[in-house]
Amino acid sequence: MWARPLAGQEETRVDSSKPFPSICFCTLPIHSPQQKERIPSYRAPRLAVVSLRDYLVRNNFPEEKFHFLDIEMLSMSDSDLSTYFSNHKYDIVGLSAVLSHSYAQVKRASKLIREINPGALIVLGGHLATSANVILRKTEIDLCVVGDGELPFLNIVEYWQKHKVQIVPSALKQVRGLAFLDTDNNLTFTDYSTKTADERLPVPDYELFKSGLLDRPELVNSYFALATSVRQFSLDKRTYEPHRKPYFASVPSTKGCTARCTFCQRSTKGYRRVNLDDVESHICELIEKYDVGFISVQDENFGSRKDHTYAWADLMAKYDLIWQASGIRCTNVNADDVKYYKERGCSSLTFGIESGSQRILDMMEKNFDIEDVVAAVTACWDNKMYSALAFMVGMPGENSQTIRETGAFMGRMAHQLGMPPNYMDNAVFYAISFPGTPLYNFAQQLGLVGTGIEEEEKYLMKLADLRTNKWDYMNLNGKKSKEVLSWDLIVRAEANRTFSELNRKKPIRANEFAERWKDMSHWGKSRPTITNMKTLLLYVEEVIHDSVFAGSVTRFLPRPLAYWLIKNLYFFNIWSHYKVKQLLHGRNASGFRFYRDRQPNSTFDELEDSLGSARLERSLRHIVATGGKQLEEERGDAINRLMRGAVG
Ligand code: SF4
Incomplete structure (x- = not known):
């Protein structure tokens, strides 16, 4: 039996005459092992496990040899894991670490699995694989899969048939999409894997998800939530029509992204569409079996291919579903598109806006202008569709001026809606540096994250507990703590001030849609009652x-x-x-835990001179490329390629 090869990909042969390995694919929590059990109230489906299982089975891998264990949803303790892996001795264990937050859990799980089953080949996939140099040295992981996992995993099956758990560098080097340590303990990275020639993107498979929940199949309900519990649906009057089924579920329409923002981990290339016939069968199942009347689009970048998105909207209308999408690039839609989607059940579109400062948008390489954001958001509001604004502060180059620009933008948009900014559910996050992004490379360039194994591991351990708030912010700008800590407050204060100033000049009355939104807001409703x-x-x-x-x-x-x-x-x-x-x-007494492990060896202001005048020369990627030569020499070729990401 042969898996079809791609250009640059060695032909793969899985030998049916030899025994197949038993495989267990596991999801991992993203919080640190020390934190308490956290069963999420709602969770988006894990599509990687479906895709991998389908691809292996399409290539004649026996389905009964493929197992799934949802360590995350089951919140498995050390003793739960030990018991499970003592009772089930798998040949290959795949750990899926979607985010770099999972490092501490990877370390814990791989150690337990190795102790119980020394003969298992332990493989890691997901964005965390970018940090292969640390993972392969500091955990019990044998191989990291970098990029799309299907082809490398099929090759790993074939490899196991020949070599079992022995590391044979000459054989592994033939497989694209792997990182491993060779016999001299050097990191080898065979480049990002590519998509399969017969790629068919998956839709969720709840029977597979249930199989991973062992004796707690009822947890599958965490994939569904009441539509009235989220503003994206609750603000739309159609949500309350009596014939609607109550729950929403996530369904993908595409995979990948056309952009490459400098803070975003990207380990795959390209933008691919899910087959809408598959989506149609899936939503029929959701409606029938799971009481679903609402769909949340599970995309990173919805709407980049218009023909596909229009067909998606038609499909939603055919089944009378209300649907919403978030994290959209604002250049993906115009007023006609938004109207078309609204008429076909769309209740909300939210955009990856990030900043009201053009300087910061360029630093992020968003590749759009502030006015593009205004046009997209206005189109939604004109169609009475929910679209809240979310901003991320703290990118390199952030200063009091850019913070005020973001606040002024928020205030201007609020004025347009006729509603004070505080009622609009606007969010202000602080940036986090993830390995494999220019933002992380910049942090290393400044010396805020070390390049040694121990220092990088320390950062990865810390990531498990980091949140996008001021307390966990790494000071990438060298500004005073006092200033950094007040950025989110000043954004909001400037927004309120701008709103008032504009309203004095040109009062705008909130329309019925904005009034309803305001009524649903929690702002000012949670003031404590004085009892002591x-x-x-x-x-x-x-x-x-x-x-x-x-x-x-x-x-x-x-x-x-x-x-x-x-x-x-x-x-x-x-x-x-x-x-x-x-x-x-x-x-x-615990102090406030403002992140300040290390002092930067230079400040952003000192590096700013390397910015050019063309848009791409104003990106953080440009600063890192021009100023990071020494860093690249320290790290070496394999790590540099990993740290540049797939869209480098
Ligand atoms: S943050 Fe940027 S690169 Fe990442 S998915 Fe969104 S638009 Fe794409």
């Missing part, structure tokens, strides 16, 4: 927060004074919290 000293203090803090930090009083002061006050009062607020804790708990 603690709740009194909390109440006072909230009042200070609204009047000073959110700008309802400070907006009457000149900007420099207002923002100076916000910055310093907020810092004083944090400091006093810490001091009270110290009084109560002495030396054991």
Whole structure:
């Protein structure tokens, strides 16, 4: 039996006359093992396991030899894992680490599996494989699959038939999409794998997902949630029509992305479409078996191929489904598209906006202008579709000016909607550096993350607990803590101020859609009831927060004074919290955990001169390419190729 080869891919032969290995494919949690059990209230389907199983089976791999274990959903403890792998001795164990957050879990699971089953070949796939140099040296992983997993995995089956768990570099080098340590302990990376010639992108398979839940099949319900529980559906009046089935589920329409933002991990190339006949069969099953009346599009970049997206919208309308998509590039839609989608059941489109500053958008390599964002969001609001704004602060180049630009943009959009910014569910995140992105390379270039194995492992361990908030932000700009900590507050304060200024000049009345949105907002509804000293203090803090930090009083002061006050009062607020804790708990008081392991060896301002005038020369990728020669020499070719990502 032969798997069809691709250009640049060695022909693969799986020998039916030899025994097939038993395979167990596992999902992993992203939080650190120390954290408590966290069964998510809603989870998007894991498509990689379906795709891998389907491809192997299409190539005559016996289905009964393929097993799935959902370690994440089952929140398996060490003893659960030990018991399971003692009872099931697999030849190959595949660990899926979708995000780099999973490193600590990979280390834990691979160690337990190795102890119990020393003869297993343990393979890792997912974005974490970018850090193969650390993983292969510091965990029990034997091989990392980098990029699309189907072809490399089929080759691994064939490899196992010949060599079992022995590492034979000359044979492994023939397989594209692998990283491994050779006999001299050097990292070998055979380049990013490619898609299969007969690729058929998967749709979720809930029977397979149930099989991975062992004796808790009821957990499969975590893949479905009430549509009225999320604003993307609850704001649309059609959601409440009596004939609608209540739940929503995620369904993919495409895979991949046409862009390459400098903060985004990309380990596959290209933009591929899911076969809509497969989607149609799948949604029939969802409607019948799982009471689904709403679809959330599970894409990274919805709408880049218009013919496909229009056909998708027609399909949703055929089954009278309400649907929504998020994380869309704003250049993917125009007003006509949005109207077309709305008429075919679309309730919400949200865009990857990230910043209201063109300088930062260019640094991120978003490849669009602020006015493109305005056009896309306005088209949604004109069609009474929910579209909240989400921003990410803290990219290299962020400063008080760009922060104010983002706030002003938020305020301007709020004015257009006729609704104060605080009611709009706008989010402000802080950037995190993931391996395999220019943002991570920049952090290494500055010396904020070391290039040694121990230092990189320390960072990966930390990633499990990092969140996109100010406390976990790595100071990529060398700005003072006081300034960095107030960025999200100043964005919101500037938004409120801009909204008020514009509204004074040209008052806009919220339409019925905006009024409904405002009514559903939680803003101002959660103020604590005063019952004792603690709740009194909390109440006072909230009042200070609204009047000073959110700008309802400070907006009457000149900007420099207002923002100076916000910055310093907020810092004083944090400091006093810490001091009270110290009084109560002495030396054991936990401080605020602002991330500052290392000092940068240079600041962004010193590197800014390398920016050019063309758009791509204003990208972080350009700064890293021109200033990172020393870093590249330190890391060597294999690591450099991994760290550049598939779209490098
Ligand atoms: S962040 Fe950028 S590169 Fe990543 S999926 Fe979104 S648009 Fe694509």
